[in-house]
Amino acid sequence: MNEFKQLFKSTKSILTIVIIFILSTFVSSLPFIAAHQEKWELAKDSYSIGNELVISLFGFFLIFLLSHDILSREIHLKTIRFLVSKTTRLNIIIGKYLGLMLFWLSCIMTTYVLNMVISHRFLFSDALKILTFISVGISCALFLSMLFPTPQKSMFVGMLFSFLFPIVSLISVLSSERMIHWFQYMTPYYYARWSEPLTYVLMNMALTVILLIGTALLFQRRDV
Amino acid sequence: MLHTKGLTKKYRTKVAIDHINLDVNQGDIFGLIGPKESGKTTFFNIITGISRPTSGTFTVMNKPSLKKVRQHIGVLPEYTDLYEGLTALEHIAYLSKITGTRQRTSDYEELLEFVGLHHDHSEKVGAFTPGMKKRLGMAQAIAHQPEFILLDEPFADIDADSILHIQRVIETLKDEGKTVFLTADRPRFTNSICTKTAFISEGKLVSPHTHPQEKTITASNIRATFKHAWIDDEVKPVLTQYLQTVGTDLVISDDETSLIIRSEAQVPAIIRAFVKCKVDLYRVTAQDAMMSS
Numbered sequence: 035m036n037e038f039k040q041l042f043k044s045t046k047s048i049l050t051i052v053i054i055f056i057l058s059t060f061v062s063s064l065p066f067i068a069a070h071q072e073k074w075e076l077a078k079d080s081y082s083i084g085n086e087l088v089i090s091l092f093g094f095f096l097i098f099l100l101s102h103d104i105l106s107r108e109i110h111l112k113t114i115r116f117l118v119s120k121t122t123r124l125n126i127i128i129g130k131y132l133g134l135m136l137f138w139l140s141c142i143m144t145t146y147v148l149n150m151v152i153s154h155r156f157l158f159s160d161a162l163k164i165l166t167f168i169s170v171g172i173s174c175a176l177f178l179s180m181l182f183p184t185p186q187k188s189m190f191v192g193m194l195f196s197f198l199f200p201i202v203s204l205i206s207v208l209s210s211e212r213m214i215h216w217f218q219y220m221t222p223y224y225y226a227r228w229s230e231p232l233t234y235v236l237m238n239m240a241l242t243v244i245l246l247i248g249t250a251l252l253f254q255r256r257d258v
Numbered sequence: 259m260l261h262t263k264g265l266t267k268k269y270r271t272k273v274a275i276d277h278i279n280l281d282v283n284q285g286d287i288f289g290l291i292g293p294k295e296s297g298k299t300t301f302f303n304i305i306t307g308i309s310r311p312t313s314g315t316f317t318v319m320n321k322p323s324l325k326k327v328r329q330h331i332g333v334l335p336e337y338t339d340l341y342e343g344l345t346a347l348e349h350i351a352y353l354s355k356i357t358g359t360r361q362r363t364s365d366y367e368e369l370l371e372f373v374g375l376h377h378d379h380s381e382k383v384g385a386f387t388p389g390m391k392k393r394l395g396m397a398q399a400i401a402h403q404p405e406f407i408l409l410d411e412p413f414a415d416i417d418a419d420s421i422l423h424i425q426r427v428i429e430t431l432k433d434e435g436k437t438v439f440l441t442a443d444r445p446r447f448t449n450s451i452c453t454k455t456a457f458i459s460e461g462k463l464v465s466p467h468t469h470p471q472e473k474t475i476t477a478s479n480i481r482a483t484f485k486h487a488w489i490d491d492e493v494k495p496v497l498t499q500y501l502q503t504v505g506t507d508l509v510i511s512d513d514e515t516s517l518i519i520r521s522e523a524q525v526p527a528i529i530r531a532f533v534k535c536k537v538d539l540y541r542v543t544a545q546d547a548m549m550s551s
Binding site for chain 2: 036040111112113115116117118119120121122129257258
């Protein structure tokens with residue numbers, strides 16, 4: 035809850051909502067979105083497609099920008115020692131994950147409500163899909179923050195990852211080259227192509243769980 | 259309360275603690291004394307779950323795992339930053355919530371009064387002095403009224419007022435029949451409160467007679483003289499407050515300061531005090547205090 039409060043009380047939450055809303059409104063007004071809207075998915079409106087595109091392209095960047103040091107900062111400042119002496123390490127990981135998820139849930143829901151004001155539609159399943167995508171991003175941030183336990187390192191690696199991961203993922207999904215094609219199964223971008231929203235949600239939740247378990251295992255082995 | 263058997267921690271090239279066997283009984287105020295790098299904090303970190311032993315076992319409150327006793331122990335780790343964006347009150351409330359022992363705000367206010375921070379409970383922790391931070395750390399350790407309190411270096415690098423407050427808190431815990439385990443690099447502040455003491459040197463428990471710190475304390479009084487840059491009048495009280503916790507017979511002039519210390523191990527703390535006050539040091543000299551007098 036501390037993570038959520040700190041992020042939400044600061045200007046970061048307003049900035050995040052404004053950035054996503056402006057970008058998605060801009061993207062949704064692009065002519066090719068309107069031209070292909072019907073071809074892509076009948077049930078969607080252009081704002082929802084805009085949201086999905088913005089989060090797919092910039093979601094990882096925004097998550098890492100806000101939370102690259104979620105664990106590394108506490109390890110570096112040694113405040114993690116307070117937490118470790120009070121609860122289990124797994125609880126700390128879950129608490130951090132839930133705090134960040136709550137922040138993003140608030141931001142995404144606010145964006146969808148703002149979109150709803152314009153489009154008069156609230157696409158709950160699309161919001162859920164975006165949230166599960168963000169869930170993978172948050173788990174990646176936690177994992178890298180534990181793997182590189184100084185804020186400088188986690189910032190450098192996090193920023194690099196947030197730029198490269200979407201690019202490599204999209205290449206792996208679109209390419210037929212075997213050397214890179216296997217990577218698609220490890221990215222949420224591959225599962226986004228499946229028309230069944232539930233499959234996408236489940237696969238993203240599975241990726242989240244795998245990354246959280248990895249983070250917890252790394253944390254168990256580390257002296258803080 | 260605490261029982262360790264053959265507790266060992268090895269890093270790549272160094273053995274930090276070597277087969278430590280220690281027993282702390284209920285009601286003890288137990289001091290583990292040793293110089294810097296002697297293994298005190300490594301030992302403390304292992305018994306509080308902050309790090310893991312290479313070999314050996316330990317039980318806390320007769321339980322081999324900390325999982326079931328976390329609510330009954332209070333921990334003050336060494337050199338830990340606090341959450342600087344929170345106020346003292348929010349800090350205590352946040353950490354209590356993690357322990358799962360939420361209380362009323364008035365209880366936290368009472369607690370902060372107990373450690374001498376009643377005027378500062380709405381202040382952001384970032385503005386606190388090291389002594390105030392240590393007192394707040396002490397408050398969070400005892401907020402949930404634990405049976406067993408573990409304190410790592412509670413008297414290190416803090417002002418005299420904070421030392422007195424922390425000593426008073428430990429005395430009260432002693433009167434309440436609580437068990438306290440604490441570490442310190444010298445027995446100066448622990449002698450009056452500890453009911454049992456063990457000495458550690460180079461990762462091993464040693465007898466008081468062979469403990470190098472003890473030898474220094476009984477063998478010498480050193481007058482350390484520091485030649486430094488000109489000190490402004492407003493800096494002098496701050497520097498005095500820092501240095502009074504380290505040594506005695508303090509004399510501060512505009513460009514020279516001298517005081518009596520018990521061991522060379524105290525010199526780094528003095529240098530840190532000058533650095534904190536942003537005073538440039540030019541020369542340090544030391545001589546036997548008896549000879550100088």
